[in-house]
Amino acid sequence: MTAPETDAASAEGTVIVAETGSGTFTRQITAGRHELVADEPAPIGDDAGPTPYDLLLGALGACTSMTVRMYADRKGWPLERIRVTLRHKRIHAKDCAECETTKGFIDHIDIDIELVGDLDDTQRDRLLQIAERCPVHQTLTSEIDIATSLR
DSSP states (O other), rough: HHHHHHHHHOOOOOTEEEHHHHHHHHOOEETTTTEEOOOTTTTTTOOOOOOOOHHHHHHHHHHHHHHHHHHHHHHOOEEEEEEEEEEEEEEEEGOOOSSSSSSOOOOOOOOEEEEESOOOOOOOOOHHHHTTTSSHHHHHHHHOOOOOOOO
C-alpha cells in the first residue's frame, strides 16, 4: 500500500479494499494495521479467502460473541465459553412471517448460540436477548444509508 492509503486505513472506522492482482476476485482488506484477504470460491474465484458474505457473518458472529461475553463478565455470570454459528441464505419474502417485504427474495441469517457454563435458564434467556443488541446486529436490522461516490 502507498503512504496515503496506509494513513487512510489507519483512520478509525476506515477499511480499504483493493485488488491484489493475483486473482480475478482476490481482494486485500486493510483495517488499521490488520490485513485480510477475501475471494470467491472456485471456479468463479481462486478461493484465496473467505467470501464477502463469510466476512459479513464473521463480523456479526464476532460482535455477538463479544457483546454476550462483555455482559456475562460484567454480571459475574459463569459463562465459560460462547460459540456462535451463522448461516446465510436467500428466501422467498412470502415465506417470512415477520417481514414487511412480501415479493421477491430477502436475505435470511440463522444464528445459533452455544453457551457453555453453569448458567440458569434466566441467565441464558437474558444472554440471548443481549446477543441481539450487538452493534453489528443493530446495524443490519436497522435502516442503512450507504453513500457511494467516485474519486
